[in-house]
Amino acid sequence: xxxxxxxxxVLERLQKLQHHPPKSNSLDNQQTFIKKPQVLSGKGGxxxxxxxxxxxxxxxxxxxxxxxxxxxxxGPSIPRLVGKEDAKITQAPGGWVPVLVHPASVASSSTQPxxxxxxPAPQPQSQPQPQQGTTTSRGSLRCMSLGxxxxxxxDAVIWRGPKKTAMIxxxxxxxxxxxxxxxxxxxxxxxxxxxxxxxxxxLTLASTTRAGSTTNQDSTSTQQPQQQPKKKPLLAGAVLVTxxxxxxxxxxxxxxxFCAKTCIPVIGVVExxxxxxxxxxxxxxxxFSSGGGRIMAEEMGVRFLGAVPIDVGFGEMVEGVRGxxxxxxxxxxxxxxxxxxxxxxxxxxxxxxxxxxxxxEAEGRR
Numbered sequence: 079x080x081x082x083x084x085x086x087x088v089l090e091r092l093q094k095l096q097h098h099p100p101k102s103n104s105l106d107n108q109q110t111f112i113k114k115p116q117v118l119s120g121k122g123g124x125x126x127x128x129x130x131x132x133x134x135x136x137x138x139x140x141x142x143x144x145x146x147x148x149x150x151x152x153g154p155s156i157p158r159l160v161g162k163e164d165a166k167i168t169q170a171p172g173g174w175v176p177v178l179v180h181p182a183s184v185a186s187s188s189t190q191p192x193x194x195x196x197x198p199a200p201q202p203q204s205q206p207q208p209q210q211g212t213t214t215s216r217g218s219l220r221c222m223s224l225g226x227x228x229x230x231x232x233d234a235v236i237w238r239g240p241k242k243t244a245m246i247x248x249x250x251x252x253x254x255x256x257x258x259x260x261x262x263x264x265x266x267x268x269x270x271x272x273x274x275x276x277x278x279x280x281l282t283l284a285s286t287t288r289a290g291s292t293t294n295q296d297s298t299s300t301q302q303p304q305q306q307p308k309k310k311p312l313l314a315g316a317v318l319v320t321x322x323x324x325x326x327x328x329x330x331x332x333x334x335x336f337c338a339k340t341c342i343p344v345i346g347v348v349e350x351x352x353x354x355x356x357x358x359x360x361x362x363x364x365x366f367s368s369g370g371g372r373i374m375a376e377e378m379g380v381r382f383l384g385a386v387p388i389d390v391g392f393g394e395m396v397e398g399v400r401g402x403x404x405x406x407x408x409x410x411x412x413x414x415x416x417x418x419x420x421x422x423x424x425x426x427x428x429x430x431x432x433x434x435x436x437x438x439e440a441e442g443r444r
Contacts, residue, residue, distance in 0.1 A: 216417065316345060
């Protein structure tokens, strides 16, 4: 059988999951209700991991508890970005416990401006800016990655498809995320074994959720008092990342086609590295080009979330992060949590706007 024939069989199997939901297993029943956006790109080196982290931090600033699942099995980046390279996964009776980056909290909202010149950001329509003296809730952030399971961070992961598939399935069913609102999934480039396994498992869980909700409603309609149905994961959609160049958008178009064939909704496209913003004056210079992501999104009929220039402050932040009990950044005059330092980056308003769109899309389908 040709490779095209094998791919068609896999895609047909994924599409059938939309109409024939499988039976739920006990591990799925233990999970809380989680919206699961994926961060995808057909191209490597476009900044998927940094976009994933910034989107996760922005969602926590919206008061949502967030998890990051790193399924880039051969090149995990999330442990380094959050300063948790030395963290170890603990085993609980029900599964693995993810690494805590920062806990949830309620604190006074900061009105301190970013430390560098901001780039004009799209204003969220449904998210007003906090007033001085008000308090805001900040959600927790947890991470899971194969990087936490390696004995040596320099070890190469040389796995074939079946082992990758088994690990991704275990990540999605055997990790105790607790009360998590959003699980952001950082993926490798391309449309390889990881993507097919991920799409199959996520669509399985999403189909199980729909079937389970209907069954629970029917079974509890005659019982008094009604029992609240157990919460399960829900596939929220995909955020695709590209850089402005045509060589990048050409591969991201393939990723969009993959999402269409596997029935994964697309939340929108982010054009990353769209110029360089001078930290002194804020002027944006187009290092490569600009507008390629917007043009591609318009031609493919998907939402364009926005363009993100290179943020020197964010780069310095992740380079300065170091391992500790609660993921702190060396801030010169003391230490701040990663999320606290991120609030001083000028790219934060951009990603808070993206987070508002993700919340609107995901919770609108609930």
